[in-house]
Amino acid sequence: MIKRLACASLLALVAACGSAPVGPGFYRVERGDTLSQIARSNRQSVQSIVRWNNLTNPDSIEVGQVLRVVPPPGAASTSGALRSNGGGGGSGGGSGGGNASASATPRPAPADSAPSAAPAPAISLIWPVDGTVIRRFDGNNSKGIDITAAPGTPVVAAATGTVVYAGNGLRGYGNLLILKHNGEYLTAYAHNRALMVKEGESVRRGEKIAEMGDTDTDRVMLHFELRYQGRSIDPSRALPPR
Structure with a gap:
């Protein structure tokens, strides 16, 4: 029971990582928030906030998550465009038919209407294992990437950091390591057969921290996550590209 409570506390730490005040133009999600409420309170459209934050599922925001609520440099909110396109379309049903048709003509979309790529993470990683990627991140069913290789293949730290978890108490992850790199970024390494470091240890980028295995999964692989x-x-x- 104590081990489970410790693991639950760790998950809460991971989920709430970065609880310091956010800067202007950003908002930290609180319990009970919805994306529409956040958009409304910041006078933005839901579509704009989804685009600025590269959200794959607008109905699945997490407590502690930091969202951009003002346009990034060079972009504009679509809220004004939505209001301008939404009005005046129903008037002039008789002799003014030509004007009604003109008012219903779609206006040019704002410059940022095309989906914009999320900014690159402000951390540089190396590949944690030399293997083949068999599953990529999608934000919904896959929260990281899966890499396969031979049992016992060395797993290395993707960046310099501190071990904040080393154990097998989180169901579905097997023997798991979590490294904290700064106040914003964590990396996780799951399904190892052996862990070479302990909680509280500092590790260097490229240092061996585990050996690949198949704990709590049906094949030898490393499940690797990056959390911001x-x-x-x-x-x-x-x-780096491969």
Whole structure:
């Protein structure tokens, strides 16, 4: 029971990572918040906030998650465009038919209407294992990337950091390591057969921290996650291309 409570506390720490005040133009999600409430209180459209934060599921925001609520440099909110396109379309049903048709003509979309890529993470990682990627991040069913290789293949720290968890108390992850790199970024390494470091230890980028295995999974693989302020983000955006 004590081990489970400790693991639950760790998960809360991971989810709430980065609880310091956020800067102007950003908002930290609180319990009970919805995206529409956040958009309304900041006088933005839900579509704009989804685009600025590269959200894959607007109905799945997490407590502690930090959202941009003002346009990024060079972009504009679509809230004004939505209001301008939404009015005046129903008037002039008789002799004014030509004007009604003109008013219903879609106006040019604002410059930022195309989906914009999320900014690259402000952390540089190395590949934690030499293997083949068999599953990539999608933000919903996959919160990281899965890499397969031979049993016992060395797993290395993707960046310099401190071990904040080393154990097997989190169901579905097997033998798991979590490294904290600064106040905003964590990396997680799951399904190892052996852990080479302990909680509280400092590790260097490229240092061996584990050996690949198949604990709590049906094949030998490393499940690798990158978290920014408690939210899973695509680790491949911080990794060198292969």
